[in-house]
Amino acid sequence: MPSSELTAEVAERYIDAVAPLLGLAVAPVCRPGVVLNLQIAMRLVRIAETLDLEDHDEPAAVFEA
Amino acid sequence: MTDLTQLTAAALADGVKTGAFTARAVAEAHLARIAAHDGRVGAFTAVTAERALAAADAVDAKRRGGVPLGPLAGVPYAVKNLFDIAGLSTLAGAKINRDHPPAMRDAALIEKLSAADAVLLGALNMGEYAYDFTGENAHFGPSRNPHDLTRMTGGSSGGSGAAAAAGFVPVTLGSDTNGSIRVPSSLCGLFGLKPTFGRLSRARSFPFVASLDHLGPLGRSTADCAAFYDAMRGHDSDDPVSQDRPAPPLGPEVGAGISGLRIARATDYFDGMQEAAARDATALVAGALGAGTVEIPHVAAARAAAFVLTCSEGGVLHLDRLRTRAADFDPDTRDRLIAGALLPAAHVATAHRVRAKYRDAMRALFRDVDVIIAPATPTRAPSLGQKTFDLDGQMVPVRANLGLFTQPFSFIGLPVMSVPVWTAGEALPIGVQIIAPAWREDIVVRVAGHLERAGLVGARVARLD
Numbered sequence: 001m002p003s004s005e006l007t008a009e010v011a012e013r014y015i016d017a018v019a020p021l022l023g024l025a026v027a028p029v030c031r032p033g034v035v036l037n038l039q040i041a042m043r044l045v046r047i048a049e050t051l052d053l054e055d056h057d058e059p060a061a062v063f064e065a
Numbered sequence: 066m067t068d069l070t071q072l073t074a075a076a077l078a079d080g081v082k083t084g085a086f087t088a089r090a091v092a093e094a095h096l097a098r099i100a101a102h103d104g105r106v107g108a109f110t111a112v113t114a115e116r117a118l119a120a121a122d123a124v125d126a127k128r129r130g131g132v133p134l135g136p137l138a139g140v141p142y143a144v145k146n147l148f149d150i151a152g153l154s155t156l157a158g159a160k161i162n163r164d165h166p167p168a169m170r171d172a173a174l175i176e177k178l179s180a181a182d183a184v185l186l187g188a189l190n191m192g193e194y195a196y197d198f199t200g201e202n203a204h205f206g207p208s209r210n211p212h213d214l215t216r217m218t219g220g221s222s223g224g225s226g227a228a229a230a231a232g233f234v235p236v237t238l239g240s241d242t243n244g245s246i247r248v249p250s251s252l253c254g255l256f257g258l259k260p261t262f263g264r265l266s267r268a269r270s271f272p273f274v275a276s277l278d279h280l281g282p283l284g285r286s287t288a289d290c291a292a293f294y295d296a297m298r299g300h301d302s303d304d305p306v307s308q309d310r311p312a313p314p315l316g317p318e319v320g321a322g323i324s325g326l327r328i329a330r331a332t333d334y335f336d337g338m339q340e341a342a343a344r345d346a347t348a349l350v351a352g353a354l355g356a357g358t359v360e361i362p363h364v365a366a367a368r369a370a371a372f373v374l375t376c377s378e379g380g381v382l383h384l385d386r387l388r389t390r391a392a393d394f395d396p397d398t399r400d401r402l403i404a405g406a407l408l409p410a411a412h413v414a415t416a417h418r419v420r421a422k423y424r425d426a427m428r429a430l431f432r433d434v435d436v437i438i439a440p441a442t443p444t445r446a447p448s449l450g451q452k453t454f455d456l457d458g459q460m461v462p463v464r465a466n467l468g469l470f471t472q473p474f475s476f477i478g479l480p481v482m483s484v485p486v487w488t489a490g491e492a493l494p495i496g497v498q499i500i501a502p503a504w505r506e507d508i509v510v511r512v513a514g515h516l517e518r519a520g521l522v523g524a525r526v527a528r529l530d
Contacts, residue, residue, distance in 0.1 A: 018407050023388050026403060030391065033400025034407070040465070041376055041404055045412045047369035051419050059417030060276075060424065 069094040070232040074289040081139035088121035088139030108227035112187040135182030146188035147271040148172040157271035158191040160204040173268035181296035189224030195273040197221040198467035203395035211527030216446035219252035226253035232526040236284040244471025247483040251441035251496025254485040262478025263308035266301035285524035287513040291315035319514035329359035331439040339443035346486035370416035371476040380405030441496030484522040
Protein backbone atom coordinates (compact mmCIF):
# COMPACT_ATOMS: atom_id res chain seq x y z
CA MET A 1 0.00 0.00 0.00
CA PRO A 2 1.47 3.42 -0.91
CA SER A 3 1.98 5.37 2.28
CA SER A 4 3.10 8.78 1.07
CA GLU A 5 0.78 11.77 0.77
CA LEU A 6 -0.52 12.62 -2.67
CA THR A 7 1.54 15.63 -3.69
CA ALA A 8 -0.01 18.50 -5.61
CA GLU A 9 2.32 17.76 -8.51
CA VAL A 10 1.21 14.13 -8.76
CA ALA A 11 -2.42 15.17 -8.38
CA GLU A 12 -2.04 17.64 -11.25
CA ARG A 13 -0.52 14.95 -13.47
CA TYR A 14 -3.28 12.52 -12.48
CA ILE A 15 -5.97 15.07 -13.38
CA ASP A 16 -4.33 15.69 -16.74
CA ALA A 17 -4.23 11.97 -17.46
CA VAL A 18 -7.64 10.86 -16.20
CA ALA A 19 -9.99 13.80 -16.73
CA PRO A 20 -9.97 13.37 -20.54
CA LEU A 21 -11.02 9.72 -20.09
CA LEU A 22 -14.11 11.01 -18.31
CA GLY A 23 -14.74 13.77 -20.83
CA LEU A 24 -14.05 16.34 -18.13
CA ALA A 25 -12.29 19.60 -18.84
CA VAL A 26 -11.06 20.77 -15.45
CA ALA A 27 -10.98 24.56 -15.76
CA PRO A 28 -8.10 26.48 -14.18
CA VAL A 29 -10.47 28.00 -11.62
CA CYS A 30 -11.37 24.49 -10.41
CA ARG A 31 -7.90 22.99 -10.31
CA PRO A 32 -6.71 24.11 -6.87
CA GLY A 33 -9.96 22.87 -5.32
CA VAL A 34 -9.86 19.58 -7.20
CA VAL A 35 -6.23 19.00 -6.24
CA LEU A 36 -7.01 19.74 -2.59
CA ASN A 37 -10.04 17.45 -2.59
CA LEU A 38 -8.13 14.65 -4.28
CA GLN A 39 -5.49 14.96 -1.58
CA ILE A 40 -8.16 14.81 1.14
CA ALA A 41 -9.87 11.84 -0.51
CA MET A 42 -6.59 9.95 -0.82
CA ARG A 43 -5.81 10.63 2.84
CA LEU A 44 -9.12 8.99 3.70
CA VAL A 45 -8.49 6.14 1.26
CA ARG A 46 -5.35 5.37 3.24
CA ILE A 47 -7.33 5.32 6.48
CA ALA A 48 -9.96 3.02 4.94
CA GLU A 49 -7.17 0.73 3.80
CA THR A 50 -5.98 0.22 7.36
CA LEU A 51 -8.76 -2.34 7.78
CA ASP A 52 -7.42 -5.79 6.89
CA LEU A 53 -9.61 -7.29 4.19
CA GLU A 54 -9.61 -10.99 3.41
CA ASP A 55 -10.44 -12.57 0.07
CA HIS A 56 -13.95 -13.39 1.26
CA ASP A 57 -14.78 -9.86 2.44
CA GLU A 58 -17.17 -9.01 -0.36
CA PRO A 59 -18.39 -5.55 -1.38
CA ALA A 60 -21.63 -4.31 0.13
CA ALA A 61 -23.10 -2.96 -3.11
CA VAL A 62 -26.83 -3.69 -3.28
CA PHE A 63 -28.25 -5.67 -6.14
CA GLU A 64 -31.10 -8.15 -6.21
CA ALA A 65 -31.75 -10.26 -9.30
CA MET B 66 -55.51 32.77 22.64
CA THR B 67 -53.15 29.86 21.95
CA ASP B 68 -50.34 30.57 19.52
CA LEU B 69 -50.78 27.57 17.24
CA THR B 70 -47.19 27.81 15.99
CA GLN B 71 -45.90 26.86 19.42
CA LEU B 72 -47.75 23.52 19.54
CA THR B 73 -46.45 20.07 18.70
CA ALA B 74 -47.81 18.07 15.79
CA ALA B 75 -49.62 15.83 18.28
CA ALA B 76 -51.36 18.80 19.92
CA LEU B 77 -52.29 20.29 16.55
CA ALA B 78 -53.80 17.02 15.29
CA ASP B 79 -55.74 16.63 18.56
CA GLY B 80 -57.05 20.18 18.32
CA VAL B 81 -58.20 19.73 14.72
CA LYS B 82 -59.84 16.38 15.50
CA THR B 83 -61.69 17.72 18.54
CA GLY B 84 -62.69 20.93 16.83
CA ALA B 85 -60.71 23.17 19.18
CA PHE B 86 -59.47 24.92 16.04
CA THR B 87 -59.65 24.34 12.30
CA ALA B 88 -56.97 23.05 9.99
CA ARG B 89 -57.29 26.33 8.09
CA ALA B 90 -56.53 28.31 11.26
CA VAL B 91 -53.46 26.12 11.82
CA ALA B 92 -52.24 26.59 8.26
CA GLU B 93 -52.88 30.34 8.32
CA ALA B 94 -51.04 30.80 11.62
CA HIS B 95 -47.97 29.00 10.33
CA LEU B 96 -48.07 30.75 6.94
CA ALA B 97 -48.25 34.10 8.75
CA ARG B 98 -45.20 33.24 10.87
CA ILE B 99 -43.31 32.22 7.73
CA ALA B 100 -44.30 35.47 6.00
CA ALA B 101 -43.24 37.53 9.00
CA HIS B 102 -39.87 35.94 9.68
CA ASP B 103 -38.54 33.74 6.90
CA GLY B 104 -36.95 36.66 5.11
CA ARG B 105 -34.38 36.65 7.91
CA VAL B 106 -34.21 32.89 8.45
CA GLY B 107 -33.99 31.58 4.88
CA ALA B 108 -35.70 28.27 5.55
CA PHE B 109 -38.04 28.12 2.56
CA THR B 110 -37.32 28.22 -1.17
CA ALA B 111 -41.03 27.86 -2.03
CA VAL B 112 -44.12 28.36 0.11
CA THR B 113 -47.08 26.43 -1.31
CA ALA B 114 -49.73 28.54 0.40
CA GLU B 115 -52.53 27.93 -2.09
CA ARG B 116 -52.05 24.17 -1.97
CA ALA B 117 -51.78 24.27 1.83
CA LEU B 118 -55.01 26.18 2.33
CA ALA B 119 -56.86 23.90 -0.09
CA ALA B 120 -55.56 20.85 1.80
CA ALA B 121 -56.50 22.37 5.14
CA ASP B 122 -59.99 23.19 3.87
CA ALA B 123 -60.36 19.60 2.70
CA VAL B 124 -59.47 18.36 6.19
CA ASP B 125 -62.02 20.72 7.74
CA ALA B 126 -64.65 19.59 5.24
CA LYS B 127 -63.98 15.95 6.17
CA ARG B 128 -64.51 16.75 9.83
CA ARG B 129 -67.69 18.67 9.14
CA GLY B 130 -68.93 15.72 7.05
CA GLY B 131 -68.19 13.21 9.79
CA VAL B 132 -65.51 11.50 7.72
CA PRO B 133 -62.78 9.97 9.92
CA LEU B 134 -59.63 12.10 9.94
CA GLY B 135 -56.09 10.86 9.41
CA PRO B 136 -53.62 10.68 12.29
CA LEU B 137 -51.90 13.92 11.22
CA ALA B 138 -55.09 15.87 10.59
CA GLY B 139 -54.22 19.44 9.72
CA VAL B 140 -50.59 19.17 10.84
CA PRO B 141 -48.40 21.48 8.76
CA TYR B 142 -45.02 20.29 7.56
CA ALA B 143 -42.46 21.14 4.90
CA VAL B 144 -39.84 19.18 2.97
CA LYS B 145 -36.24 19.63 1.92
CA ASN B 146 -36.32 20.77 -1.68
CA LEU B 147 -34.99 17.48 -2.99
CA PHE B 148 -38.47 15.95 -2.53
CA ASP B 149 -40.65 16.15 -5.63
CA ILE B 150 -43.63 18.45 -5.14
CA ALA B 151 -46.08 18.26 -8.03
CA GLY B 152 -45.92 21.48 -10.01
CA LEU B 153 -42.50 22.61 -8.75
CA SER B 154 -39.02 21.96 -10.13
CA THR B 155 -37.08 19.81 -7.67
CA LEU B 156 -34.12 22.05 -6.89
CA ALA B 157 -31.98 19.83 -4.65
CA GLY B 158 -30.32 23.10 -3.65
CA ALA B 159 -28.95 23.65 -7.15
CA LYS B 160 -29.25 26.55 -9.57
CA ILE B 161 -28.89 24.02 -12.38
CA ASN B 162 -32.09 22.26 -11.36
CA ARG B 163 -34.13 25.44 -11.80
CA ASP B 164 -34.14 24.41 -15.46
CA HIS B 165 -35.79 21.08 -14.69
CA PRO B 166 -39.45 20.72 -15.60
CA PRO B 167 -41.93 20.76 -12.72
CA ALA B 168 -42.47 17.43 -11.00
CA MET B 169 -45.55 15.61 -12.24
CA ARG B 170 -46.21 13.83 -8.97
CA ASP B 171 -45.38 14.23 -5.27
CA ALA B 172 -42.61 12.23 -3.65
CA ALA B 173 -43.76 8.94 -2.14
CA LEU B 174 -43.48 10.20 1.44
CA ILE B 175 -45.51 13.33 0.67
CA GLU B 176 -48.24 11.13 -0.78
CA LYS B 177 -48.28 9.07 2.41
CA LEU B 178 -48.47 12.21 4.56
CA SER B 179 -51.30 13.58 2.43
CA ALA B 180 -53.15 10.32 3.04
CA ALA B 181 -52.68 10.97 6.78
CA ASP B 182 -54.22 14.45 6.31
CA ALA B 183 -51.01 16.38 6.98
CA VAL B 184 -50.71 19.73 5.19
CA LEU B 185 -47.64 20.58 3.11
CA LEU B 186 -46.51 24.22 3.41
CA GLY B 187 -43.57 24.19 1.02
CA ALA B 188 -40.02 23.33 0.01
CA LEU B 189 -36.99 24.01 2.17
CA ASN B 190 -33.51 25.33 1.53
CA MET B 191 -30.58 22.90 1.54
CA GLY B 192 -26.91 22.58 0.68
CA GLU B 193 -26.30 22.09 -3.03
CA TYR B 194 -27.07 18.52 -4.11
CA ALA B 195 -26.95 17.56 -0.39
CA TYR B 196 -23.13 17.56 -0.41
CA ASP B 197 -22.91 19.76 2.66
CA PHE B 198 -22.92 19.84 6.45
CA THR B 199 -23.26 23.63 6.90
CA GLY B 200 -26.69 24.67 5.58
CA GLU B 201 -25.02 27.33 3.44
CA ASN B 202 -25.93 27.67 -0.23
CA ALA B 203 -24.16 29.81 -2.82
CA HIS B 204 -27.32 30.20 -4.94
CA PHE B 205 -30.19 30.58 -2.49
CA GLY B 206 -28.37 32.02 0.52
CA PRO B 207 -27.81 30.25 3.81
CA SER B 208 -30.48 28.87 6.06
CA ARG B 209 -29.85 30.66 9.35
CA ASN B 210 -30.05 29.12 12.79
CA PRO B 211 -33.25 30.49 14.38
CA HIS B 212 -31.63 30.42 17.83
CA ASP B 213 -28.86 32.77 16.60
CA LEU B 214 -29.25 34.13 13.08
CA THR B 215 -25.50 34.67 12.73
CA ARG B 216 -24.88 30.95 13.00
CA MET B 217 -25.21 27.87 10.80
CA THR B 218 -28.17 25.54 10.85
CA GLY B 219 -25.99 22.64 9.85
CA GLY B 220 -26.75 20.72 6.69
CA SER B 221 -27.46 19.62 4.27
CA SER B 222 -31.08 19.68 5.52
CA GLY B 223 -30.49 23.24 6.75
CA GLY B 224 -33.92 24.61 5.90
CA SER B 225 -35.48 21.57 7.55
CA GLY B 226 -33.66 22.39 10.79
CA ALA B 227 -34.44 26.09 10.54
CA ALA B 228 -38.16 25.70 9.77
CA ALA B 229 -38.93 23.40 12.71
CA ALA B 230 -36.83 25.40 15.17
CA ALA B 231 -38.38 28.68 13.98
CA GLY B 232 -41.93 27.47 14.56
CA PHE B 233 -42.75 27.64 10.85
CA VAL B 234 -43.92 24.02 11.02
CA PRO B 235 -43.68 21.46 13.82
CA VAL B 236 -42.09 18.78 11.64
CA THR B 237 -40.00 18.75 8.48
CA LEU B 238 -38.57 16.05 6.27
CA GLY B 239 -34.90 15.88 5.43
CA SER B 240 -32.43 13.48 3.91
CA ASP B 241 -29.41 11.94 5.58
CA THR B 242 -26.56 10.44 3.57
CA ASN B 243 -23.80 11.02 6.10
CA GLY B 244 -25.58 13.01 8.81
CA SER B 245 -27.76 15.58 7.07
CA ILE B 246 -30.76 15.01 9.36
CA ARG B 247 -28.73 14.63 12.55
CA VAL B 248 -26.33 17.56 12.07
CA PRO B 249 -29.05 20.23 11.64
CA SER B 250 -31.06 18.57 14.42
CA SER B 251 -28.04 18.98 16.69
CA LEU B 252 -27.33 22.58 15.74
CA CYS B 253 -30.99 23.70 15.72
CA GLY B 254 -32.05 21.79 18.85
CA LEU B 255 -34.44 19.25 17.34
CA PHE B 256 -35.21 15.56 17.45
CA GLY B 257 -34.05 14.07 14.15
CA LEU B 258 -34.79 10.48 13.19
CA LYS B 259 -32.73 8.75 10.55
CA PRO B 260 -34.43 5.38 10.14
CA THR B 261 -32.74 2.17 9.01
CA PHE B 262 -31.46 2.19 5.41
CA GLY B 263 -34.27 0.84 3.25
CA ARG B 264 -37.02 1.63 5.76
CA LEU B 265 -38.67 4.75 4.26
CA SER B 266 -39.23 5.16 0.55
CA ARG B 267 -36.96 7.52 -1.34
CA ALA B 268 -39.09 7.35 -4.48
CA ARG B 269 -39.31 10.67 -6.31
CA SER B 270 -36.65 12.37 -4.24
CA PHE B 271 -33.45 13.69 -5.85
CA PRO B 272 -30.56 11.31 -5.04
CA PHE B 273 -27.05 12.07 -3.83
CA VAL B 274 -25.37 8.75 -2.97
CA ALA B 275 -27.77 5.92 -3.76
CA SER B 276 -25.84 3.49 -1.52
CA LEU B 277 -26.23 5.74 1.51
CA ASP B 278 -29.28 8.01 1.09
CA HIS B 279 -31.99 7.94 3.79
CA LEU B 280 -35.06 10.13 4.37
CA GLY B 281 -36.64 10.97 7.72
CA PRO B 282 -38.31 13.53 9.98
CA LEU B 283 -36.99 16.37 12.13
CA GLY B 284 -39.36 17.60 14.83
CA ARG B 285 -39.75 19.17 18.22
CA SER B 286 -40.60 15.96 20.10
CA THR B 287 -39.94 12.24 19.98
CA ALA B 288 -43.67 11.59 19.60
CA ASP B 289 -43.94 13.92 16.60
CA CYS B 290 -41.06 12.17 14.81
CA ALA B 291 -42.67 8.82 15.63
CA ALA B 292 -46.06 9.95 14.33
CA PHE B 293 -44.58 11.08 11.02
CA TYR B 294 -42.53 7.88 10.73
CA ASP B 295 -45.67 5.85 11.38
CA ALA B 296 -47.53 7.65 8.61
CA MET B 297 -44.62 7.19 6.16
CA ARG B 298 -43.55 3.58 6.82
CA GLY B 299 -44.19 0.74 4.43
CA HIS B 300 -42.54 -0.99 1.51
CA ASP B 301 -42.42 0.81 -1.83
CA SER B 302 -41.32 -1.02 -4.97
CA ASP B 303 -40.56 2.37 -6.56
CA ASP B 304 -37.47 2.62 -4.32
CA PRO B 305 -34.99 -0.11 -5.23
CA VAL B 306 -33.56 -0.33 -1.70
CA SER B 307 -36.92 -0.32 0.11
CA GLN B 308 -37.21 -3.46 2.23
CA ASP B 309 -40.46 -5.39 2.49
CA ARG B 310 -40.41 -6.30 6.16
CA PRO B 311 -42.65 -5.65 9.17
CA ALA B 312 -42.57 -2.04 10.36
CA PRO B 313 -44.53 -1.83 13.60
CA PRO B 314 -45.68 1.65 14.66
CA LEU B 315 -43.38 3.67 16.87
CA GLY B 316 -46.09 5.71 18.59
CA PRO B 317 -46.73 3.11 21.31
CA GLU B 318 -42.98 2.80 21.98
CA VAL B 319 -42.38 6.45 22.89
CA GLY B 320 -43.66 5.91 26.43
CA ALA B 321 -42.42 2.33 26.84
CA GLY B 322 -39.37 3.21 28.95
CA ILE B 323 -35.87 1.77 28.90
CA SER B 324 -36.24 -1.20 31.21
CA GLY B 325 -34.08 -4.11 30.10
CA LEU B 326 -32.03 -2.15 27.58
CA ARG B 327 -28.24 -2.52 27.65
CA ILE B 328 -26.90 0.97 26.95
CA ALA B 329 -23.30 1.97 26.31
CA ARG B 330 -21.52 5.21 25.43
CA ALA B 331 -19.12 4.96 22.49
CA THR B 332 -15.52 5.71 23.50
CA ASP B 333 -12.13 6.28 21.85
CA TYR B 334 -12.90 7.80 18.41
CA PHE B 335 -15.99 9.40 19.97
CA ASP B 336 -14.01 10.89 22.88
CA GLY B 337 -11.73 12.97 20.66
CA MET B 338 -12.07 15.85 18.18
CA GLN B 339 -14.82 17.80 19.95
CA GLU B 340 -15.49 20.79 22.14
CA ALA B 341 -16.45 20.46 25.79
CA ALA B 342 -20.12 21.09 24.93
CA ALA B 343 -20.33 17.85 22.94
CA ARG B 344 -18.49 15.88 25.60
CA ASP B 345 -20.66 17.32 28.40
CA ALA B 346 -23.95 16.69 26.58
CA THR B 347 -23.03 13.10 25.79
CA ALA B 348 -21.91 12.50 29.38
CA LEU B 349 -25.16 13.97 30.68
CA VAL B 350 -27.28 11.65 28.55
CA ALA B 351 -25.10 8.60 29.15
CA GLY B 352 -25.10 9.23 32.88
CA ALA B 353 -28.88 9.57 33.02
CA LEU B 354 -29.23 6.27 31.22
CA GLY B 355 -26.72 4.47 33.42
CA ALA B 356 -24.70 3.67 30.31
CA GLY B 357 -21.55 1.59 30.31
CA THR B 358 -18.94 2.06 27.63
CA VAL B 359 -18.15 0.37 24.34
CA GLU B 360 -15.46 0.78 21.72
CA ILE B 361 -16.79 0.78 18.16
CA PRO B 362 -14.60 -1.45 15.97
CA HIS B 363 -12.97 -0.13 12.77
CA VAL B 364 -14.71 3.22 13.15
CA ALA B 365 -12.03 5.46 11.61
CA ALA B 366 -11.77 3.18 8.58
CA ALA B 367 -15.55 3.12 8.30
CA ARG B 368 -15.87 6.90 8.38
CA ALA B 369 -13.09 7.21 5.80
CA ALA B 370 -14.77 4.65 3.53
CA ALA B 371 -18.07 6.55 3.82
CA PHE B 372 -16.24 9.69 2.69
CA VAL B 373 -14.72 7.86 -0.30
CA LEU B 374 -18.03 6.32 -1.40
CA THR B 375 -19.78 9.64 -1.05
CA CYS B 376 -17.44 11.67 -3.20
CA SER B 377 -17.15 8.93 -5.81
CA GLU B 378 -20.84 8.09 -6.20
CA GLY B 379 -21.76 11.77 -5.96
CA GLY B 380 -19.19 12.66 -8.60
CA VAL B 381 -20.44 9.97 -10.94
CA LEU B 382 -24.09 11.04 -10.46
CA HIS B 383 -23.23 14.58 -11.51
CA LEU B 384 -20.62 13.74 -14.15
CA ASP B 385 -22.64 14.97 -17.08
CA ARG B 386 -23.47 18.25 -15.33
CA LEU B 387 -19.79 18.62 -14.40
CA ARG B 388 -18.92 18.22 -18.07
CA THR B 389 -21.43 20.73 -19.36
CA ARG B 390 -22.31 23.17 -16.56
CA ALA B 391 -19.39 23.20 -14.14
CA ALA B 392 -19.57 26.98 -13.80
CA ASP B 393 -23.13 26.76 -12.49
CA PHE B 394 -22.19 24.68 -9.43
CA ASP B 395 -21.32 26.07 -6.03
CA PRO B 396 -17.49 25.98 -6.23
CA ASP B 397 -17.24 24.16 -2.90
CA THR B 398 -19.49 21.39 -4.16
CA ARG B 399 -18.11 21.29 -7.70
CA ASP B 400 -14.47 20.75 -6.84
CA ARG B 401 -15.27 17.91 -4.44
CA LEU B 402 -17.53 16.24 -7.00
CA ILE B 403 -14.88 16.49 -9.72
CA ALA B 404 -12.30 14.98 -7.39
CA GLY B 405 -14.78 12.23 -6.54
CA ALA B 406 -15.45 11.44 -10.19
CA LEU B 407 -11.71 11.09 -10.74
CA LEU B 408 -11.14 8.63 -7.88
CA PRO B 409 -9.80 5.23 -9.00
CA ALA B 410 -12.41 2.46 -8.99
CA ALA B 411 -10.13 0.29 -6.85
CA HIS B 412 -10.58 2.63 -3.88
CA VAL B 413 -14.34 2.66 -4.29
CA ALA B 414 -14.52 -1.13 -4.38
CA THR B 415 -12.38 -1.26 -1.25
CA ALA B 416 -14.76 1.16 0.48
CA HIS B 417 -17.69 -1.18 -0.27
CA ARG B 418 -15.74 -4.09 1.22
CA VAL B 419 -14.92 -2.04 4.33
CA ARG B 420 -18.62 -1.31 4.64
CA ALA B 421 -19.57 -4.99 4.70
CA LYS B 422 -16.83 -5.95 7.14
CA TYR B 423 -17.68 -3.07 9.48
CA ARG B 424 -21.40 -3.96 9.35
CA ASP B 425 -20.58 -7.52 10.37
CA ALA B 426 -18.42 -6.29 13.26
CA MET B 427 -21.23 -4.02 14.44
CA ARG B 428 -23.76 -6.85 14.22
CA ALA B 429 -21.49 -8.82 16.53
CA LEU B 430 -21.19 -5.85 18.90
CA PHE B 431 -24.98 -5.56 19.11
CA ARG B 432 -25.16 -9.06 20.58
CA ASP B 433 -23.97 -7.49 23.84
CA VAL B 434 -25.39 -3.97 23.60
CA ASP B 435 -28.85 -2.66 22.63
CA VAL B 436 -28.16 1.06 22.44
CA ILE B 437 -25.08 3.16 21.69
CA ILE B 438 -24.78 6.79 22.81
CA ALA B 439 -22.47 9.17 20.93
CA PRO B 440 -22.14 12.90 20.24
CA ALA B 441 -24.02 14.11 17.15
CA THR B 442 -21.72 17.00 16.24
CA PRO B 443 -18.32 18.03 17.57
CA THR B 444 -19.52 21.57 18.38
CA ARG B 445 -22.57 23.77 18.77
CA ALA B 446 -23.51 25.82 15.69
CA PRO B 447 -20.47 27.49 14.06
CA SER B 448 -20.79 31.01 12.67
CA LEU B 449 -22.03 31.45 9.12
CA GLY B 450 -19.07 31.59 6.78
CA GLN B 451 -16.75 29.93 9.28
CA LYS B 452 -14.36 27.65 7.39
CA THR B 453 -12.36 25.97 10.17
CA PHE B 454 -12.73 25.14 13.83
CA ASP B 455 -10.43 24.03 16.60
CA LEU B 456 -11.20 20.50 17.76
CA ASP B 457 -8.95 19.47 20.63
CA GLY B 458 -6.09 21.60 19.34
CA GLN B 459 -6.44 20.69 15.67
CA MET B 460 -7.70 23.31 13.21
CA VAL B 461 -9.85 21.36 10.74
CA PRO B 462 -12.39 22.29 8.03
CA VAL B 463 -15.94 22.80 9.33
CA ARG B 464 -17.62 21.50 6.19
CA ALA B 465 -15.98 18.08 6.27
CA ASN B 466 -15.90 17.55 10.02
CA LEU B 467 -19.38 18.46 11.27
CA GLY B 468 -20.30 14.91 10.28
CA LEU B 469 -17.37 13.24 11.99
CA PHE B 470 -19.62 11.39 14.45
CA THR B 471 -22.67 10.81 12.26
CA GLN B 472 -20.97 9.20 9.25
CA PRO B 473 -19.97 5.92 10.93
CA PHE B 474 -23.61 5.03 11.69
CA SER B 475 -25.35 6.05 8.46
CA PHE B 476 -22.58 4.20 6.59
CA ILE B 477 -24.16 0.91 7.68
CA GLY B 478 -27.71 2.19 7.76
CA LEU B 479 -28.36 1.95 11.51
CA PRO B 480 -31.42 3.74 12.95
CA VAL B 481 -30.39 6.83 14.89
CA MET B 482 -32.11 9.73 16.59
CA SER B 483 -30.31 12.92 17.50
CA VAL B 484 -31.80 14.38 20.70
CA PRO B 485 -31.30 18.03 21.71
CA VAL B 486 -29.48 19.01 24.90
CA TRP B 487 -29.37 22.56 26.30
CA THR B 488 -26.74 22.81 28.99
CA ALA B 489 -27.21 25.36 31.77
CA GLY B 490 -26.96 28.97 30.65
CA GLU B 491 -26.38 28.12 26.98
CA ALA B 492 -28.47 29.74 24.25
CA LEU B 493 -27.48 27.14 21.69
CA PRO B 494 -28.25 23.41 21.77
CA ILE B 495 -26.19 20.39 20.81
CA GLY B 496 -27.32 16.90 19.91
CA VAL B 497 -26.55 13.44 21.19
CA GLN B 498 -27.06 10.37 19.02
CA ILE B 499 -29.04 7.33 20.14
CA ILE B 500 -28.09 4.38 17.93
CA ALA B 501 -29.77 0.97 17.77
CA PRO B 502 -29.36 -2.22 15.70
CA ALA B 503 -30.78 -2.23 12.19
CA TRP B 504 -34.60 -2.20 12.02
CA ARG B 505 -34.94 -1.33 15.73
CA GLU B 506 -36.30 2.21 15.53
CA ASP B 507 -38.52 1.13 18.43
CA ILE B 508 -35.48 1.09 20.73
CA VAL B 509 -34.37 4.52 19.56
CA VAL B 510 -37.69 6.16 20.38
CA ARG B 511 -37.98 4.35 23.70
CA VAL B 512 -34.71 5.93 24.82
CA ALA B 513 -35.49 9.36 23.35
CA GLY B 514 -38.94 9.36 24.92
CA HIS B 515 -37.47 8.42 28.29
CA LEU B 516 -34.93 11.24 28.15
CA GLU B 517 -37.60 13.72 27.09
CA ARG B 518 -39.93 12.77 29.94
CA ALA B 519 -37.01 13.12 32.34
CA GLY B 520 -36.52 16.69 31.11
CA LEU B 521 -32.95 16.09 29.96
CA VAL B 522 -33.63 16.70 26.29
CA GLY B 523 -36.17 18.91 24.56
CA ALA B 524 -36.75 21.30 21.69
CA ARG B 525 -37.59 25.00 21.85
CA VAL B 526 -39.31 27.27 19.37
CA ALA B 527 -36.92 30.14 18.73
CA ARG B 528 -38.00 33.68 19.62
CA LEU B 529 -37.81 35.65 16.42
CA ASP B 530 -39.41 38.96 17.44
